[in-house]
Every structure is written in C-alpha cells, then in structure tokens.
Amino acid sequence: MRLPSWVRQHLAALRALLVLTVLTGVLYPLAVFAAGRLPGLNDKADGSMLEVDGRTVGSALIGQSFTGEDGKPLARYFQSRPSNAGDGYDPTATAASNLGPEDVVDTLPDPRLTAAGKEDENAKQSLLTQVCERSRSVGELEGVDGSRPFCTRGGVGAVLAVFGDRTTGGRVPHPTRVVSVNEQEGVVKAPFVPSYNGVAVELARYGADYGKGLIVPVRGGAPATPAVPPDAVTASGSGLDPHISPEYAAIQTARVARTRGITAGQVARLVEDNTTDRALGFMGQRAVNVLKLNIALDRRYPVRR
Template identity: 55%
Template sequence: MNFLSRMPAWVGHQVAAIRVVIVLTVLVGLAYPLGMTALAQVPGLRHSAQGSQLTGADGRNAGSELIGQSFLDKDGNPIPYYFQTRPSNAGEGYDAAASAAGNLGPESTVDVLGPDGKQSLLTQVCARSKAVGDLEHVDGSRPYCTSDGVGAVLGVFRKDGTTGTATRVVSLDQACPARPFRSSYEGVTVVCAKPGGDYGRAVVTPIRGDAPADPKVPADAVTASASGLDPQISEAYADLQAPRVARERGISEADVHRLIDRYTSGRALGILGEPAVNAVQLNAALDRTHPVKGA
C-alpha cells in the first residue's frame, strides 16, 4: 500500500502545499528572473537593461542617459561651456533617490521673507529667468516679475477690507531696504515689505508690467519637471545656449547645432509632446568631440 495513502488527510495537504511552494520558487524565483536577465542581454536590449549608461569623454561611466545632471561649479554657478539643464526639485538636484516636484501652483506668488523664508513659485521663476538672461546676454524679463528678479506683487490695504480706496500699499516680495518696483499705486506710495510683517489683510495684486508676452527665456529654463530628473530641454532653450557654448569651446555655432540635431528626439508617436534635446548626452558628446583645455 502506498505510504501516502495511509497518511492523515491534513498531512497530505501540507505535502501538496510544499510541492506547490517548491515548484513556484523554481519557476518564479529562479527560472523567470534568469530568463528575463538572459533576454535583456539580446543586442538592442542590453543597453537599456543596464540603465542606459552614459559614456564620458574618458571612456568611463558618466551616469545615465535617462537622468539629468546639474552642470554647475562648486559654488553653484553654471559652467559656461556646458548646456544647462532644467531646474530640479529632486533632493539637491537630480537625485534619483529623491524624485519629486516642487508642489507649488499658480497661487504661489507671495514670498515668506526673513532668514527662514521661502520663495514663492513666482519669485523662483523670476529669479531663474533673470539669471538665464544675464548668462545668455538676452532680455530675461517676464510678466509679473520685477527687474531685480522677484514677483511683482503688491499687497493693497483698502478702506473697507477688500473694497474701497487704497490706504496702504506694500511690495510683498521686495524685502526692505529694497526699492519698490513701483513708486505708487492708486495714488498711494508703495513701500517695501518688512520681514515678519503681517500683511494678511492686504489684497494680493500681481502687476503684469511691460515685459514681452513671449519672453526670450523659454519656460523650461525656469520651471522644474514633475520628476525632477528629466535630462531633456526644449529646442528653444538649446538654441538660446548654443552661442555661449560655441564661444566657450572655441568652435562654430554650426558645429554645436549639428550636435543639437543629433541628440534631439521627435514627438512620441509623431503627435505627442514636443521635440526635446537630451542635454546630458549633448554635453558628453561635446566633451568627446570638442574638449575644453584644462577643464
């Protein structure tokens, strides 16, 4: 008589369960991972499976083609012979372990002033636009931004709370002793904001100013991506930076534009999104083909 037939039913159930665990462990824990690993080594898939590694000018791994990098010096200033990428809110910038967005929306227009203050999204955009304009020697002005790179936002105190004549006006994002971007508003002298001041009763009033509706500095140069990791920039931002990079590397703009074209991807499926330039690949290619002496 078969030994198993003489076992209690519950023992048979346990043996069957153990068999299932062994079979699934072999299939799912060993065969499937090994099969997928082998498949990933097929030509055409191997590069992606290994993280789309980027090869630097010295032939060594220089990161991933899919994750952006900051091209800044030790003081946080842009290195002039590199194309600059987008701002990043991922950790200290392009930290793959801390992918994140800024979580600030269009209502974020008023700064928290003082030593422990926090910039609004508007001021971040204004400051970045001014910095890019200064770097590229173009007009960095934007609507609702002051000439010194903060939000052009007034806090208007009115006689009847939110209505009535203005009685007091404060430039909310310009900390004293800054000179307000407007001298007066509705006949009332505009004053700078005092850090820690209570302006909660003021009516927040953004001022458009006379900046062009189509700024010279593209939107992707002043806003971070949702992941904080995107290596791509717009064609417009790449074209804006091309003269500087060509000048710093001592090459022609035509040479730079040829590389830009090489690392520009089209719309997904031909219709989705916009063409984009992989700035990380582009900078690596520049280092390989047109290295900077002493860099």
C-alpha cells in the first residue's frame, strides 16, 4: 500500500529532524566537550580562570579594575585600560560607547544640581572630553605629561563654537562671537584661549544653544605623540580587554616599583614575562595581560605592610 504524498513528506521531515537532532544536539556538543577536556585545552574551555592560594581571582580573558574602595587606582598594581561595559568589565553588559571621532561637544550639567552635590543624568561627556580627562588623570598618576592635542589643561575637549557669516567653504573669516563649548561658566575661571581671530572667547552657559556656531576643535601646543598611549584613554570595543600595550605598562613601571620598594628593572622583567607577541608573528600587537602581571607581582614582590 502506497502512502499518500503528504504522509511521506511528513515522515521524511521527521526522519530529518531526528537525524539532525542527534548530530547537532547530541554528537556535536559531546565532541566539543570532549575536545575541551584535552590537555592544553581544558583550562581555556573553563574560562581561563586564575587562582591565588586556591581562590579564583579572575579570568585571563576578561579585564578588571584594580582600584580601592574609593574608586581610586591602587598604586601597587598596574592599571587596566578603560571599560564602557556596564560599570566596567561587566561580561553581561559588554559594549562600546558607540561614540565616534566627531563626538567633541559635551552636554553640560545643571549647575544647581552640581552645587547640591547631585548628578545631572542628562549631562554627557563627549568622547573627546573623556579622552582628555583620562589622559590628564593618567599623567598625574604616573608623573608624565598628560597633555594631548585638542585638549585643554583642565582635561576637557578644546572646542570652540564660532559665530558669524560663513563662506561657501563653510569657514567663518570674520567671527562675531566665539564660545568655548566644553568649559562651563562658574566651573572654570577663564577659557583655554582668551581670543580667536581677534574676538574674545566666552565660557559656555548651561542650557544655551550653540548649534548654529561652527564647531572648531583647537589643536593646541601638546606634542603630536602624547606620553600617555591611546589604550590608556580609550576603551576596547567589547569593554572586556584584559590587555594593555607595552607602552602603557612602561609608564606605570616606576610607580609600581616605587610602591613595592623594588627597582624598575625588576618590574620591567615581570612585564616582559607577561607580554604576548603578535599572533602568528604578524597579526595584532604585542600585549601585556594585566591580571597575570599583578598576580606575578604579588607572588614575587609582595607589598610590605
């Protein structure tokens, strides 16, 4: 007896479902699990967790902060790069800031809230100001020049809104008004430049709309190659990067050595031991795993209390 075509089709679909369920739902997961148990792979399969005295302190694949209860960097440890994942290095909120190079104008906070010690949820730092603020903070912590192009000495983006008639090329040859849009009146005493093309520069006022002005970032006199490297002031795309560049590690070496009472050479050797080369010899850059480095420091040169 020949079955109807629709029955044969359903039986064929059922057989395909059963076969694919066994292959992809049973055999493949078991094969992957078995591969993850092989010597040399089992640690990676379990998340590359690191332990100190039998206690798990983190993963070699996920960055973390090395700060005190007050949120300030612990001087005895190397610091990680910034993170925009949640409150920092949160695997459940991995994300970038989604801010681009043209994000240079801040949304200023309400001075009434700041005077009351409250945070203005509507205020927002531009990517440029975030970079400037981080660079200044790192410079102060490490004792190096934290200045950067297009940043004020106060650690905000050096950006002007220039008002006046524009040429067909978009320039304002004869400005009538100039405002330093990221420096708020009442917060700083004077703008980062006193004048622009013969016009006195004003401080920005909360709530004022400067959208009609031509936005002009000012490079300033900072060196073209800042002492503070890029990874010290920018977050990774995932917000979870556990590595820093050898250049960022280098400017932290003196501080860590001084805090632990050892020589910079001793610290530098540990940095080199925890530096990985480029993948396959040509992909990516050399990188320092911060957690592994700090664990090695505590083991070799514990802080004397």
